[in-house]
Amino acid sequence: MLHFLKFWLTLELIGLAAWPLAWRLLRGLPDRGLAFAKALGLLLTGYVLWLGASLGLLRNDLGGSVLALLLMLGFSLSLGRPRQALAHLRTHWRHALGIETLFLLAMAGWAIIRAHNPDISGTEKPMEIAFINGVFNSTTFPPQDPWLAGYGISYYYFGYVLLAMLARFSGIATTITFNLGLAAIFAFAITQSFALGHALVVGDNEMPGSQRLGWLYGLLAGAMVTLMGNMEVLLEVLHARGWLSSSLLTYFDIKNLAQAKSTGHFMPSADGWWWWRASRTIHDYNFAHTAPQEVIDEFPQFSLILGDMHPHLLAIPFALLLMALALSLLVAPTPTSPETKKNKKKKENWQTAWRTVIATFGLNGWGLPLTSLLVGAMGFLNTWDFPIYVFLLTTTYALARQRQGLRIGKTFWREITVTFLSLIAAGIALYLPFYLSFSSQAGGIVPNVVNPTRFVQYLLMFGPFIVALSLMLLVAFQKTRPQRNTLSRWLLITWLTPLLFLALAILIILLRPELRHLVASLLGDDPSHLLPQIAQRRLSNPFTWLIVGALLASSITLLIQQLMPQAQNDTSHQQNESFNFALILFGTGLLLTYAVEFVYLRDQFGTRMNTVFKFYFQAWLLMAIASAYALYYLQSRSRGLLKGAGMSLILALVAIGMLYPALAIPSRANNFRTPATLDGAAFIQNYRPDEYAIIQWLQTNAAPDAVLVEAPGRSYSEDNFIAAFTGRPTVLGWSGHEAQWRGNYDEQGRREPLIGAIYKNQSPERTRQSVQEFGIRYLIVGPHEREVYKISPNIEHNYQKLWQPILQQGPYTLYRWKGDVR
Secondary structure, eight states: OHHHHHHHHHHHHHHHHHHHHHHHHTTTSTTTTGGGHHHHHHHHHHHHHHHHHHHTSSOSSHHHHHHHHHHHHHHHHHHSOHHHHHHHHHHTHHHHHHHHHHHHHHHHHHHHHHHTSOOOOSTTHHHHHHHHHHHHHOSSSSOBOTTSTTSBOOSOOHHHHHHHHHHHHHTOOHHHHHHHHHHHHHHHHHHHHHHHHHHHHHTOSSSOOOHHHHHHHHHHHHIIIIIOOOTHHHHHHHHHHTOOOHHHHHHHOOTTTTTSOOOSSSSOOTTSOGGGGGGGOSOEEOTTSSSEEOOOOOOHHHHHHHTOOOHHHHTHHHHHHHHHHHHHHHHSOOOOOHHHHHTTTSOOOHHHHHHHHHHHHOGGGTHHHHHHHHHHHHHHHSTTHHHHHHHHHHHHHHHHHHHTTOOSSHHHHHHHHHHHHHHHHHHHHTTHHHHHTOOOOOOOEEEOOSOOOOHHHHHHHHHHHHHHHHHHHHHHHHHHOOOHHHHHHHHHHHHHHHHHHHHHHHHHHHHOHHHHHHHHHHHSSOHHHHHHHHHHHHHHSOHIIIIIHHHHHHHHHHHHHHHSHHHHTOOSSOOOHHHHHHHHHHHHHHHHHHHTTTEEEOOTTOSSHHHHHHHHHHHHHHHHHHHHHHHHHHHHHOOHHHHHHHHHHHHHHHHHHHHHHHHHHHHHTGGGOSOOOOOTTHHHHHHOHHHHHHHHHHHHHSOTTOEEEOOOBOTTSSTTHHHHHHOOOBSOSBHHHHHHHHSOOHHHHHHHHHHHHHHHTOOHHHHHHHHHHHTEEEEEEOHHHHHHHTOOHHHHHHGGGTEEEEEEETTEEEEEETTOOO
16 A cells, blocks of 8 residues: 555656646646646656766666756746646646546556456566566666666566666665556556547537536546557357357457367356457458467556556556647647748748747747657657557648638748658657667568458457547548549548559569569568469458548548548538547558558568557557547537437447456456465565565665676576566577577577586686676576576585585575686
């Protein structure tokens, strides 16, 4: 309880420090950014600490963290409006109290859930606690990699910087911070989604909703973003009851669902992991259709139940912050710069476009650099998200300028270009130390020629959002009646452009021998021999392409209508920024899911697994927020059967999605029967006390940068726990994951025989060279090492010629290098 209160109070203090800046930055929102102040303060404080520690100006310790917080506070007070911000709290205290109560209850609720399933074990949790501890133990950045001694972490590690900083501020162990961090992310996601839904409803300038409706639809937005699962849960329930025939199981083709046991009732099998299948709703195969290919389609509730502290989860509060910033940019009154007014009749050029962009982002010229810093953080938090939110902000800027009266023309395109390039360039430049030390497995863009998504699986993933968008578009088309020529043009563009891209990609592949060889290795035959089968595969699954393309074209048509001059002369209806922003969210989400039908980013897996994973996750966030508003739009604009049936259908789909947390949370938390603790390392103490004793000794006695040597670990295993939970770097940990992070196996392959030579005690001289090269201080001999290297008692006895045994605990022996005088 005390740990929870300390962590929560830390977040509250950070939010309070950032509140004056949030009040001014998010001036277009009804709550003036209150729900986003914590995320804003956390990001800015973390940025100051990271940049200072990267440049040698700050140390990554408590003093450096406090100084970073004070600098953020000074920036907030100087650029914000503290008196007006406090006055806003006094006059809107009920709303502020409601937001803070929602955050506290959500965080406490998820902390209780985590307390019944706290173990930092399984999947990739050991990797994540290794990163957190590696960051925590590093005085400068880039932080030391606990699983590759001598190297910095080659990963988008900013989220782990923020968690380590919170652990230091609150004085809480990182293994407890891990679970409290998950509870905080849940609270951030619900509260910020609520604020966005509330803002869209009460800020609807055509038919503004009441505060009561704002709260209702805001809570719906929070539930759809954070709690709701996808529709696969319905198949789980029906299969558990025995109501799905073998033909239906084959038709839906959910990975491993047909092999699951029916329980005879509506609760899926109690193996604890049935909920995993919802993240494998999309099912790809190799070209010959003889072997499945892994595709990940996570959504927030799944990620929270799984409990992996992955970058895509850590980035949620800041993705929602950027949505709020985009909405504020769209709706806030922005004065035109005096110079632009003075030169209004003069010839426009790039200089005036730049000044106008600066003025539009506001904050006396600080708006654009601050926005660049915030959107640039997405590249450091979860690199894939950076271009997504640059696109979102640029699109929102275009509509904001249209709202101020700008027509499409040279000036418009100059400003759009300046905005886009400024966000990209500054977003990278402000995080340049990260990019200079970052390596990646990404191998370029590859055309997806053989795996179109089956529409039934796409609907299982995004059904409520697609229905909400379709009904909103239907009502909007009835109201505005856009020109048919515009819709037809965009239908052709969205349908034909990707096909032309695929055709061009195939032509280039056929003409270039190296690409031809690469694709042949992926498909199993020469591409020229497979063209008829490729065409047949595409034509046999056209519905995702046609339907998603049509929805995207319809959304673009309505947005374009707001930008075209003839639409601006049409006074038959009032422009609605809430509706426009919902269209932007829907359009961006659809574009992400549409893109993976035709391209993916090549990595070591050779499939579209990670591209679908990253793009679908962001699409969920975007379309869930928009769907809550779409339901309000349907309620306030439609009548009769369309209103009743449409709202009932959407709410029924949401209710189905809510079955997922209702069934999966108790299953994952062992029905709340286990003793509660927030310490993610307690299971080691309880079930592996000998290993825990080694960890405790190293944490107490070994320097934070002391290098260990262990047997290299297998990915997704419990190997290298000692390095992970102490943060002390080992010569080589999970070597497969290191290859994923660095894009090659060169260094890992070089180190493996050197580690083997140390454990086999083959050459004292070679051991001395390795100890000197890597700075090794401690040798760990445990069950894993004995199994891998077949260490006999005689070999271990000979260790004492070079190593001094300092701790014997059950099957574990910890040795210190005899030449270490420290």
